[in-house]
Amino acid sequence: MDEPASGSPRAPLRTVDVARESGYSVQQVRDLERLGVIPAAARSGNGYRSYTPLHVHALRAYRGLAGAVGPVAARQLLAELRTGTTAEAASAVNAVHVRLAREREETLRAQRALRAIRAEADTSAADTSGFERESDAMTITELAEALNVRPSTLRFWEQEGLVTPERVTSLRARRYGVSAVGAARIVVALRGAGYGIPAVREAMGSLQRLDGLEETQRILRHRVDQIATRTMALLRAGSDLATVVASAQDPTTAQVP
The missing domain is CATH 1.10.1660.10 (Multidrug-efflux Transporter Regulator; Chain: A; Domain 2)
Known part of the structure; x- marks a missing residue:
């Protein structure tokens, strides 16, 4: 279930909001959450999902990574970016650029x-x-x-x-x-x-x-x-990847629109 719409600009995002802003369908958003591509959404007392702008950035980053290295490798890399240090994350993304250049x-x-x-x-x-x-x-x-x-x-x-x-x-x-x-x-x-x-x-x-x-x-x-x-897919994902990495170091960035 999705949380009802709210007039507040900082209200939690509904599944349909995340889908619209990321370019995925509502079902794909749920599937990618289940696969761990994005962090699990918070749940209200009545079970509605509530997302943050970070989820949108993560989905956009995944789209670019999947286009560059395939969906399985993209899921693995996103998990590393959310748990590693900034230096480790930068190295991991750079390795993808190096791989493509070598190919x-x-x-x-x-x-x-x-x-x-x-x-x-x-x-x-x-x-x-x-x-x-x-x-x-x-x-x-x-x-x-x-x-x-x-x-x-x-x-x-x-x-x-x-x-x-x-x-x-x-x-x-x-x-x-x-x-x-x-x-x-x-x-x-x-x-x-x-x-x-x-x-x-x-x-x-x-x-x-x-x-x-x-x-x-x-x-x-x-x-x-x-x-x-x-x-080009990897390059388009650049700013979203940076936001995902930054959020791992400073969780408050998850609230940035």
Whole structure:
């Protein structure tokens, strides 16, 4: 039940007020309260919910965070912001910005690798001048660190036929040349875009065909656009996130309209 309307500008907010100001429906407000996205509303003696402006800020912050990192991670992060120190909260939000920036950079690297593959296909030569020249070859540990994945992930991709390393020494230690590094960057971008192993395998297998190159290019362009959209969602949530963090340090801010 919702508390009846009041003529006082500082009266507690009703569920319908919070819904209108946050952009969620009344039922969504209740569901998100149940999930812990916003603090539990106070209850009057007759059971009516009463909210504060902080609940509106928290819901708006959640909308932006969910758009940036997904609903589950957004719920976890909001819980951290409400319980941690200002320094911890700032670090947590900054980590999201860093994550998005890294995803964008990896996708751009994948695009450059794809252009090099196109150049090879066009010239029918082993010209890899378009690839990154961070090194002539990388060990599995170096490549895993560069891509922010585990070495076991690269081994799994090898088993699935996605990335083929060079094998050297009698111990069969894996080393990845520039072509393999470029392929691995494309795999990272495709996996980050939500494509499953079968779809990635098909894409990687089709890179020597013009249609395969075009489709993978389209996927990577869409990936860059998605990351930009997620980044904008995080930026829009900025002031609301700041209010949530401030309220954790000074509960009186919850009453600020």
